[in-house]
Amino acid sequence: MLSVKNWLHQTLPAYAIIFLMIGAAMVFNNREIILPEVSALYIGCLIYQNPAWLARPFHLFLLPSLTAVGGFFINRLELNLAVKLVMVLVLVVAVLILFKSTLAPAFATGLLPVITHADSMMFVYAILVLTLLLYMSIRLLHQHLPPAEPIKRPSHQHKLLYLSFASV
Amino acid sequence: MICYAMNWMFIAAIPPVIVVGYESIHKDVYPAGIFGKQVLCLVVGALIGTLSLYLFKNLLLSALIDMVLVTAWIGIVKFKLTPTYAMSLLPMVLPGSSHTYFGLWVLLMCLVVLGFVWVYKNIRMISISLPGRS
Structure with a gap:
């Protein structure tokens, strides 16, 4: 019984959202709606229950949306692709340090x-709706959230080093 | 610098690889076994994604196959790496033409990025364990 309940609460919603996302992309004939990382977030949160992610569900909505919108507007700038990618990396690290x-x-x-040259607002709507849904589904399905564990102070040194390497 | 030098290889920054690299650099230890499994998972995920998209033109059907195969693969290697799911869906959104060598690029990027993280982590560990180093 427990496994059936688990399946209904965890596995089904995660896969349902992923297929809805792809279905929506087919209906609107717009592949920018497909966000691969959102599927990873859903599976990581609902099925594997990654405690580090579940501890602060609102961040799951806020941070990916912020970086996606930032990336979307950076993509509109008339710049070299490599420059844009580095700008995005700097932006993401800044957001992560800030929060x-x-x-x-x-x-x-x-x-x-x-990378995909997303240029329709559909992309922005998709990320906002999908991450908001993730936040709400965690709130609904997991009444007993793991306590916000004292977060190991992420060393900025690592972040900056990774940033410099990745931009290389 | 590699990215600047090879500007033509615009597919270079593959998001899931960056994600895994970033996660790994925050771990306390990063042994070679984990490194190998990560590369294996991501590359297989990429291959599953490319093949299923190529064999089934229908996005929904190929996503279904992706999910089933990736879940099975994660079960086989017993390594929960969620970006593998992202990797298998990624070929759907990439701008055309680059699909053929996608798996190869992923392998290359994995080795470069994760290899860097591995070297960095292990050099640090060695220097910590060396006594008498101020």
């Missing part, structure tokens, strides 16, 4: 619009 978070998928949502 004292280590939510790595924020990198992917930031980089995605630049």
